[in-house]
Amino acid sequence: MSEMKKIKNLKEFSTSADRFEGANLLCPGCAHSIIVREILNATNDDLILSASTGCLEVCTAVYPYTSWDASWIHIGFENGSTAVAGAEAMYKALKRKGRLKQPDREPKFVSFAGDGASYDIGFQWISGCFERGHNIMHVVLDNEVYANTGGQRSSSTPIGSSTTTAPAGRVSYGEKQNKKDMLAIMAAHGAPYVAQVAPNKWKDMIKKIQHGFAVEGPVFINAMSACTTEWKFLPEDTIAISDLATDSLVFPLYEIIDGTKLNITYRPKNVIPVKDYLGAQGRFKHLFKPENKHVLDEWQKRVDEKWEYLQRREEAGV
Amino acid sequence: MIDNGWDEFEIGAMLRSFDGAVKDIATTLQEDRPYSKNNSFTASVADWRIEKPVFNKDYCIDCQFCWIYCPDISIISRDKKMVGIDYDHCKGCAICVEVCPTNPKSLLMFEEKMDEDEALAGWPEKENKEK
Structure with a gap:
């Protein structure tokens, strides 16, 4: 077993040598690369990566350039997870046969995908990987919309959000369905580790990623990725918006171990109202019209209920 | 074939x-x-910028918030110290300026064509927070 990288504080962490390069074509202020950097810097082991189609893939592999300093597979919309799972299966087979060229090095297998490629299009593939129990980590860069193709709704899009295929206007308040609870679904696969992370809480994130690398079996990470283009806020506010999301409990940070044991890993000191989070983004601005007040109320109610549920689950330990 | x-x-x-x-x-x-x-x-993506961040090391406390939150690996940190900005890869998003905790900030946005010495000379004074 390779040794875990020791990260005590941010100063120590800042001595990491990045394996993700600049001059990628992600928007200025995109949270994707903040998340990717934090994950790649959490380990010193070799990495085998893939990215399903989405912003991250198309922006980091624009011919003739690559932004990755690790083995990285460019693959279809749905099968990023299976590509990495295949590599992992091959690694295991070669190891068993004693044909690995560097048997002392244990690579880590990570697949990155957007919420569209995980919640909708790649769901069957991810489900398959988790059912077969590959030793991989699947990271969802959850920006709640198909940002790469121009902001269509995905099944991760929350209620009331205005998207290009569910636009808000005279008759509609935007997206009608609520976000799919992907963590519960992946935990139900019996995965050894499932967690929700946010880039602004880097220490919590590093801890979860390192735990995910240490366990044997499939690991699912849902990373909130604030999208300056589709959520409609200024690029410099990415971290501020992420703070609002975690402090208003819209994105509660928690983990589920072995499919059952739920731990809340971040409890905000001052819980802020959900409308502060919604009001900071252009995609929800129509909700503040008087006729849409019921959506705002429903938002707050849903977030409160979810938080209550998580706390009960944590107490019960089941 | x-x-x-x-x-x-x-x-x-x-x-x-x-x-x-x-x-x-x-x-x-x-x-x-x-x-x-x-x-x-x-x-290089330097031509994406309209404004650029300028680093003033006199006020920096090396907290590394700018390093961790920079999306473009453009904050150069060596030996736990903030060294400077990589202007070839910075897209000018200004996250580093937003997360800087010092007073006055040790990173500020200036017009792209402004000279760095000129920017440093016109650095704002410490702000007294109203109580």
Whole structure:
């Protein structure tokens, strides 16, 4: 077993040598690369990566350039997870046969995908990987919309959000369905580790990623990725918006171990109202019209209920 | 068509990030890496910027918030110290300025064509917070 990288504080962490390069074509202020950097810097082991189609893939592999300093597979919309799972299966087979060229090095297998490629299009593939129990980590860069193709709704899009295929206007308040609870679904696969992370809480994130690398079996990470283009806020506010999301409990940070044991890993000191989070983004601005007040109320109610549920689950330990 | 084996690639199907063998990339700093011409490190997005961040080391406390939250690996930190900004890869998003906790900020946005010495000369004074 390779040794875990020791990260005590941010100063120590800042001595990491990045394996993700600049001059990628992600928007200025995109949270994707903040998340990717934090994950790649959490380990010193070799990495085998893939990215399903989405912003991250198309922006980091624009011919003739690559932004990755690790083995990285460019693959279809749905099968990023299976590509990495295949590599992992091959690694295991070669190891068993004693044909690995560097048997002392244990690579880590990570697949990155957007919420569209995980919640909708790649769901069957991810489900398959988790059912077969590959030793991989699947990271969802959850920006709640198909940002790469121009902001269509995905099944991760929350209620009331205005998207290009569910636009808000005279008759509609935007997206009608609520976000799919992907963590519960992946935990139900019996995965050894499932967690929700946010880039602004880097220490919590590093801890979860390192735990995910240490366990044997499939690991699912849902990373909130604030999208300056589709959520409609200024690029410099990415971290501020992420703070609002975690402090208003819209994105509660928690983990589920072995499919059952739920731990809340971040409890905000001052819980802020959900409308502060919604009001900071252009995609929800129509909700503040008087006729849409019921959506705002429903938002707050849903977030409160979810938080209550998580706390009960944590107490019960089941 | 040439018949390739299972572990061979067509020309162009694979890009190499580095020229030649690299022993351990996770412990090799960027200045010591043999980047190939296909690595986006050798490209630049400097022309995306309208405003650029300028670093004033007089006020910096090396908290590294700018380093962790920079999306473009443009904050150069060495030996736990903030050293400077990589203007080839900075897109001018200003996250580093927003997360800077010092008073006055040790990173501020200035117009792209402004001279750095001029920017440093006109740095704002410490702000007294109203109670």
